[in-house]
Amino acid sequence: MNQPDTILDMGRISKAYAGVPALREVSFSCERGKVHALVGENGAGKSTLIKILGGAVQADSGEIRFKGRLFTHLTPRLSLDMGISIIYQELALNPYLTVAENIFLGREPNRAGVIQTRHLRQQAAELLGKLHVQIDPDAPVSELTVAKQQMVEIAKALSRNADLIVMDEPSAILVGEELEQLFKTIQSLVAHGVTIVYISHRLDEVFQIADTITVLKDGAVVGSRPREGLSHRELVQMMVGRSLEEVYPAPIGQRGEPVLVVDKISNARLKNISFTLHAGETLGIAGMVGSGRTELARAIFGADPISSGTITIKGRLVNHASPAHAIRNGMALVPEDRKAQGLFTALPIRQNITLPILNRLTRNGVLQSKRETQVVEDARHKLSISMANADQEAQFLSGGNQQKVVLAKWLETRPSVILMDEPTRGIDIGAKFEIYQLMRHLNEQGVAILMISSELPEVLGMSDRILVMRDGQLVGELPRETATEQAIIERATSGVEVS
Amino acid sequence: MSSIGLLQKRPFNSQRFWRQNGRLIAVYGLVVIMALIGVFFTERFLSERNLFNLLRQTAFLGVVALGQMLVVLTAGIDLSIGSLVRVSVLVSAILMSGDSNNTLPAILITLLLGAGIGFVHALLINRLNISPFIVTLASFVILRGVALTISTSPIGKASRETLLFYDQRVGPFSILFLLFVILIVTLIFVLRRTIFGRYVYAVGGNQEVARLAGIPVQRVRYGVYILCSLLASVCGLMWLSRMGVGDPVIADGLELTTITAVIIGGTSLFGGRGGVMGTIGGVLVLALLANLMVLLNVQQQYQGLIEGIVIVSSIALYNQDTH
Structure with a gap:
């Protein structure tokens, strides 16, 4: 055996966004010609680490040694020139140009500035030949399948003589045999001495392709282990193995009447889903990204249509035709993507908060500024939103305060059911705690909460019951008392054996 | 320890002041500079007659620019304005045909026509999900064709009252200018203090957030497109009172001039940001520019060049403030 030849060594990398740490002294190294898997939950810091490697983001501290050269930071240009290529989930191809x-x-x-078309095609054909894929160099990229587009990205990386190729969740856009083809390509690249960093949260894949597996959690490395000798079970524990912190207020422990009854609803992304939500209860929904969790919330809220089934609120049939209907029936949705769906980033905080209740703040159609200011001030105190003033644009708030503004907006409508999709994503622990307490407070007042979350400790800590989704279906219900992270993951992922 | 408190203490305030007001300051600064050029480099700028005419002119562009602004605030656009002004002046002139008894019906029918066209715009955008650019581009072409079909030479006649209206004064001001000021005040009020106004910004700010917040996005769109087209018809009627006949060559390229005024005034073409005062500033810049070029005898062939330079530099001025 040759002695290890380390191509990349990232040492003690730290990075914080606006004071919130994303990476804490992360060390990550890769051996030349091997496949290194980087796994972890959403928000574990995988993408930040990769962005630092690609030069898109600069680390606050730490160093990067690549092919023997030492850098404190990289720029996108430098990173490319050194032979690092990153293939993001969002492929960076121009659909109207040809493959070549x-x-x-x-x-x-x-x-002299005139493109040598023949050379261009020839060289492209050679590169594609090396990858053993059948792609016409003259075909416009828009006519290729996503899998083939990915191959074009890989060819692009090779054309730059990349020594290290990072693939960010490459399997997320692939189906069936396409994945096998990708694995074959990876193996042949590795055989030619290229190093691969493979990012994924699908454990079975990682076990199939990786030589070494590094687990990131909450911005720190949990461990880095060779695949050989590592069991599924151990890996799962590395990924989730945090004890429940004492940040979750105890549940109130008694539930009231059913408020929301969902009976056999289906649409393009959901299959036959039924459950009942009771007053004063927090019902957690767990599942992998793409399992239909968000789609379920959107369907209940009337944001997406349902093709069959019924939704009943307090005994009334209310299959919502639009969010406006849902809101009138006492519902609120705190969406997953705050900036795209929950917040008007360019509008003042004031207008964000009062938008759904403007009717209550008008007299003869004219807004009563004083009453509006009163509402905003009340919300500010109730949720302890820290802001310079209410006319500040919402985009200048921290993530936690932005989320509080979204919550404030809905609390003013006095809902009886709140759907929360990733209620604490991307916010710091202090604001998280405040939001958890708010949720309990709402439960005490009889408000029913449906909480979708990718953070298993949060699901376990906050939920009275947990529903698990996979492929648009409910695949299990776990009572709070007996639920564990392993039990959830087992149900949420098919093909993972955790006995 | 929670870091929220710390995060908020950004030494931002003066910067934010410039970000929020930089556009207005820049555009009105330009207005002042141009007025000073007029005062010091021309003889007639400060004459009562010139100022009276200048303010009256701003009303013509201002009325339609405000309509355009409402649409742009919702992240839409209306390219049909010029054609609709033209159709409106032709229709109202023919209906009126110089008869005082026809004045009121002709005005009402013209306004109804305008509102109807705005309704159709919103209907197509809402129901068929076609982009505002395409819907109103088609409308621009169609209405221009309609105008050509109606007449290629001056047609119809304004009634006596309509003609007299153009020169009517209240104190030192043209009545058209005063009505324009009333429109300005009303729109400021509507945008700031009514639910509709808030919804306009919300829809433009982010349509999906607005929908998920239960805002009747489609109704807001009917509102702004109907108002925009209605104001275009108003502008057509103003032209009738000015020309006395249905002139089929007026308002050529007016939709682009309105967009220019709206942009100079700092309203974002992506919607959600901007307002009446900025747009009025943009209108003033364009009106002053046209006035100065006449007073300074700038040759026709250079006017376009100068106008282009002013547009680009006025945008560049506050873009530097924001970045």
């Missing part, structure tokens, strides 16, 4: 043009975009073989 895309591969050599910005580096076209030319003579």
